[in-house]
Amino acid sequence: MLTSSQQQLLRVIGQSGPSSRTVLAASMGLSKAAMSGIARDLISLGVLHETETVQGQGRPSILLDLHPEGAFFVGISLLEDPAPMVLSDFNGNILARQTMPLSRDPDVIAGLIADTLPKLLAGRKDAKQKLQGIGVALSGFVDERQANCVQSTLLGWQDVPLANIIRRKCGIDTFIENDAKAVAVSEKLFGSARDVQNFSVVSFDDGIGCAHFIGGKLYRGNHGGAGEIAHCTIEPGGAPCRCGKRGCLDTVASLRAIKEMAKAEGLSCHSIEDLETEAALGNAAAVRILHRAGNALGLAIAHLIQFNDPGMILIAHVEGRFDGLFGTVMRQTAEANVLPRYAGQTPIRTHRVDGDVWARGAASIAAHNFLIGPNAN
Amino acid sequence: MLTSSQQQLLRVIGQSGPSSRTVLAASMGLSKAAMSGIARDLISLGVLHETETVQGQGRPSILLDLHPEGAFFVGISLLEDPAPMVLSDFNGNILARQTMPLSRDPDVIAGLIADTLPKLLAGRKDAKQKLQGIGVALSGFVDERQANCVQSTLLGWQDVPLANIIRRKCGIDTFIENDAKAVAVSEKLFGSARDVQNFSVVSFDDGIGCAHFIGGKLYRGNHGGAGEIAHCTIEPGGAPCRCGKRGCLDTVASLRAIKEMAKAEGLSCHSIEDLETEAALGNAAAVRILHRAGNALGLAIAHLIQFNDPGMILIAHVEGRFDGLFGTVMRQTAEANVLPRYAGQTPIRTHRVDGDVWARGAASIAAHNFLIGPNAN
DNA sequence: TTGATTTGTTTAATTCCTGAACTTATGGTC
DNA sequence: GACCATAAGTTCAGGAATTAAACAAATCAA
Numbered sequence: 103m104l105t106s107s108q109q110q111l112l113r114v115i116g117q118s119g120p121s122s123r124t125v126l127a128a129s130m131g132l133s134k135a136a137m138s139g140i141a142r143d144l145i146s147l148g149v150l151h152e153t154e155t156v157q158g159q160g161r162p163s164i165l166l167d168l169h170p171e172g173a174f175f176v177g178i179s180l181l182e183d184p185a186p187m188v189l190s191d192f193n194g195n196i197l198a199r200q201t202m203p204l205s206r207d208p209d210v211i212a213g214l215i216a217d218t219l220p221k222l223l224a225g226r227k228d229a230k231q232k233l234q235g236i237g238v239a240l241s242g243f244v245d246e247r248q249a250n251c252v253q254s255t256l257l258g259w260q261d262v263p264l265a266n267i268i269r270r271k272c273g274i275d276t277f278i279e280n281d282a283k284a285v286a287v288s289e290k291l292f293g294s295a296r297d298v299q300n301f302s303v304v305s306f307d308d309g310i311g312c313a314h315f316i317g318g319k320l321y322r323g324n325h326g327g328a329g330e331i332a333h334c335t336i337e338p339g340g341a342p343c344r345c346g347k348r349g350c351l352d353t354v355a356s357l358r359a360i361k362e363m364a365k366a367e368g369l370s371c372h373s374i375e376d377l378e379t380e381a382a383l384g385n386a387a388a389v390r391i392l393h394r395a396g397n398a399l400g401l402a403i404a405h406l407i408q409f410n411d412p413g414m415i416l417i418a419h420v421e422g423r424f425d426g427l428f429g430t431v432m433r434q435t436a437e438a439n440v441l442p443r444y445a446g447q448t449p450i451r452t453h454r455v456d457g458d459v460w461a462r463g464a465a466s467i468a469a470h471n472f473l474i475g476p477n478a479n
Numbered sequence: 480m481l482t483s484s485q486q487q488l489l490r491v492i493g494q495s496g497p498s499s500r501t502v503l504a505a506s507m508g509l510s511k512a513a514m515s516g517i518a519r520d521l522i523s524l525g526v527l528h529e530t531e532t533v534q535g536q537g538r539p540s541i542l543l544d545l546h547p548e549g550a551f552f553v554g555i556s557l558l559e560d561p562a563p564m565v566l567s568d569f570n571g572n573i574l575a576r577q578t579m580p581l582s583r584d585p586d587v588i589a590g591l592i593a594d595t596l597p598k599l600l601a602g603r604k605d606a607k608q609k610l611q612g613i614g615v616a617l618s619g620f621v622d623e624r625q626a627n628c629v630q631s632t633l634l635g636w637q638d639v640p641l642a643n644i645i646r647r648k649c650g651i652d653t654f655i656e657n658d659a660k661a662v663a664v665s666e667k668l669f670g671s672a673r674d675v676q677n678f679s680v681v682s683f684d685d686g687i688g689c690a691h692f693i694g695g696k697l698y699r700g701n702h703g704g705a706g707e708i709a710h711c712t713i714e715p716g717g718a719p720c721r722c723g724k725r726g727c728l729d730t731v732a733s734l735r736a737i738k739e740m741a742k743a744e745g746l747s748c749h750s751i752e753d754l755e756t757e758a759a760l761g762n763a764a765a766v767r768i769l770h771r772a773g774n775a776l777g778l779a780i781a782h783l784i785q786f787n788d789p790g791m792i793l794i795a796h797v798e799g800r801f802d803g804l805f806g807t808v809m810r811q812t813a814e815a816n817v818l819p820r821y822a823g824q825t826p827i828r829t830h831r832v833d834g835d836v837w838a839r840g841a842a843s844i845a846a847h848n849f850l851i852g853p854n855a856n
Numbered sequence: 857t858t859g860a861t862t863t864g865t866t867t868a869a870t871t872c873c874t875g876a877a878c879t880t881a882t883g884g885t886c
Numbered sequence: 887g888a889c890c891a892t893a894a895g896t897t898c899a900g901g902a903a904t905t906a907a908a909c910a911a912a913t914c915a916a
C-alpha cells in the first residue's frame with residue numbers, strides 16, 4: 103500500500119505526463135525536499151523511473167515517469183463468453199491475453215480466474231510479484247467499495263461479494279466495476295481524458311452506457327446509478343422499453359435498436375455501416391432511422407452538457423461509425439440544444455475502441471485502486 | 480486560517496450534528512489523542528463549544544457543537560433592488576438586516592458595502608473581530624475561485640473581479656457565487672441537506688436555477704455552468720426562449736412562464752396560488768397550463784435523477800405551491816420517467832423559503848469558505 | 857574561466873499524529 | 887457505601903511526513 107503522497111504523485115504524473123521533481127513539487131504544493139524523498143521511494147519500488155533530461159538554463163532537469171514494467175494488473179470482462187482476461191501495464195498496454203469460460207457462479211468464476219492466472223503470467227518471472235491487482239468489469243450495479251455486485255440482470259445476481267471471493271481464491275487485491283464506469287476509468291488513466299477533471303464517457307454498443315468523472319474522480323451516484331442515460335425518456339410516449347417505461351434513449355439510439363428498426367423496415371442491413379451506405383444512396387427508411395437515432399443521442403448529450411457542464415464528452419464505440427449521417431445529426435442536435443453561449447464549448451469526441459475495451463477497462467479499475475487509491479474516500 | 484484537520488472536524492460536525500470527541504475521532508479516522516488537541520484548539524478559538532453531556536455506561540461523553548457566536552458572516556444579494564444584506568451566524572440564523580441601493584458599478588457596490596457594514600454590526604462589539612467573511616450572490620457565471628464574475632447579463636458584467644474589489648475596500652475575505660449555487664451551499668450548511676453528500680437543489684422562482692453537490696462538494700462544472708437546467712430542451716421545437724433556442728424548460732415551467740401563459744389565456748391570475756384555485760374549480764385553461772408546467776419540470780427532474788443519481792432533489796421556492804396540481808403532476812412525471820427500479824428511491828423535497836434565501840445563501844458562501852475551505856482544492 | 861542559474865540533495869527542526877498509560881466520571885453489584 | 891467494570895478524555899514519549907535553509911551538481915552565457 104502506498105502513502106497518500108505517493109498516490110498523489112502517481113496521479114499527477116498520470117495526468118500531466120513526465121515531469122521533473124521541481125515541477126511536480128510545485129504542482130503538488132510540496133517542498134523540493136519532500137518531493138526528493140517521495141520520488142526516491144517510488145523509484146526504488148520500481149514504480150517510477152527517470153527518463154530523459156531536459157536542458158534549460160541552469161542544471162538540467164530529469165523527467166520522472168511511470169515505469170511501465172513497475173506494476174501489472176489483470177482485467178477480466180464478464181460481458182462476453184468466453185470471458186477475456188488480459189494482463190496490462192501502467193499505460194494500458196496489453197501484454198498478454200487469455201480467455202476463460204463464462205459462468206454465473208461466483209465461486210466457479212474465482213476458480214477459473216485462479217486457474218487461468220498462471221497461463222496469463224507465463225514467461226514473466228517478475229510478473230507474479232509485481233501483479234498489484236485484479237479488476238472485473240460486469241453489467242450491473244456495484245457498490246462504492248467496488249467489492250459487491252448489488253444487482254446484475256445479465257448474471258442473475260443480487261448482492262454478490264465477488265471481489266472478496268476472488269481475493270480469497272487468488273490472494274490478490276480485487277475490485278469489480280460496472281462496464282461503462284470501467285471504460286471511463288480506463289479513458290482517465292490510459293486514454294485521452296488523462297488531464298481532464300470533469301468528463302463523461304458514453305459507451306455506444308448494443309446498449310448505451312455512460313459514466314461521469316467529476317473533480318478527477320469517478321462519480322457513481324447515490325445508488326451507483328449515475329450515468330444511466332440509456333433509460334432517460336427521450337421520446338415521451340414513445341416505444342415501450344425492456345425497462346418498463348416508454349421512449350427511453352435505449353429504444354431509439356442503441357446499436358441494437360437501430361438494427362431492430364432497420365429489420366422492421368425490411369432493410370437487410372447487418373451493421374450500421376451498411377445502413378449509412380443505404381442512407382447515402384438515398385434510402386428514405388435508412389435516412390429516417392439514422393436521423394431519429396442521431397437526434398435522440400444528440401438530445402441526450404445536450405442534456406448531459408446542459409446539466410453537468412463537463413469538459414469533454416467521449417463516445418467510445420466498438421462497432422459503428424460517427425462520420426456519417428448518424429454522427430452528423432447527433433452532433434448538430436447536441437449543439438442546437440445547449441445554451442448558445444456554450445455551443446461548441448464542450449468537445450464531443452468519438453473514439454473507436456478495439457475488442458479489448460472491457461477487459462482493459464477492468465484492468466484499469468485495479469490500476470486506479472493502486473495509483474489513486476480506493477474510490478471511496 | 481484553519482488547518483485541514485480543523486476544517487474536517489467542523490465539516491463533520493456540520494454534517495452529523497453535535498458529537499463526542501470519541502465519536503468524532505472515529506468518524507474522522509483519527510486517534511482520540513489527536514482529536515483532543517484539535518478540539519481544544521477550536522474551543523479556545525471560540526468556534527466550538529461543549530454542549531450537553533450524555534450519560535451511558537462509563538464516563539459520560541461531552542458533545543461538541545459549533546459555537547453559534549463563534550463566527551459571523553455577511554451575505555449580500557445582488558438579485559434585488561434594494562439589495563438585502565444580512566449578518567448570519569454559523570447556523571444560518573440571521574442576526575441583523577440592512578439594505579443598500581443596487582448598483583451595476585463594482586466600485587460603487589464595494590463602497591456601499593463598506594458604508595453599510597458598520598450599521599449591520601452595530602451593537603455587537605465582538606462582531607467585527609469575529610466577522611470571518613463576506614459572500615455575494617448574483618445572477619451570472621462565477622469562476623471556480625469564487626472571485627471573478629465571468630459574465631452576468633443582469634448586471635451587464637464581463638470578467639469583473641468583484642471579490643477582490645470588495646476585499647480591498649472592506650478588508651474582509653470576500654467570495655461571490657451564482658444565486659442557485661449559493662442556495663445549494665446554504666442548504667448543505669444550514670438546511671436539510673447537511674448530511675447528504677450528493678444532491679441537487681432546484682431554485683424555483685421567476686427563473687429556474689439548479690446546482691449540484693457531488694461528493695460533499697459544490698460542483699460548478701467546467702465553465703461554471705453545471706446545473707443550468709433552465710435551458711435544457713424539454714419541448715423540442717417548442718416556444719422560442721430568450722436564450723435563442725426553443726422549448727427550454729424556462730419557457731414552460733418557470734414562475735414567469737406560468738404567469739405569462741395564464742395572461743395569454745386571458746386568465747386574471749396574479750399568482751400560482753390563484754391559478755391552482757382556478758384549476759381546482761375546473762378551469763380548463765388553468766389545468767392545461769399547470770399540467771404542462773408540472774410535466775416539464777417533472778421530466779427535467781427525472782433526467783436529473785437518471786443522469787446523476789443524487790441522494791435528494793430539493794426544490795426551493797419563494798412563491799408558489801407544490802401541493803396542488805402543479806406539484807402533483809411534477810412528482811408523477813418525475814417518478815414515471817426514471818428507471819422503475821429507481822422510482823421512489825430519490826426523495827424530492829420541496830421547501831418554501833423566505834425572502835432571505837439569496838442573502839442567506841450569499842452568507843453561506845462565506846461560511847463555506849471558512850468551514851470547509853476554498854471550493855477549488 | 858568565471859559567474860549566473862536552476863536542479864536536486866542533505867540536514868536539523870517542526871508539525872501532526874499515534875499508541876499506551878493514565879485520569880476522570882459514571883453505572884452496577886454485592 | 888465500597889468496589890469493580892466501563893467508557894471518555896488527557897497526557898506524554900516517540901515516529902512519520904514535511905519544511906526551510908544550506909549545499910552540491912550540472913549546465914549556459916559572457
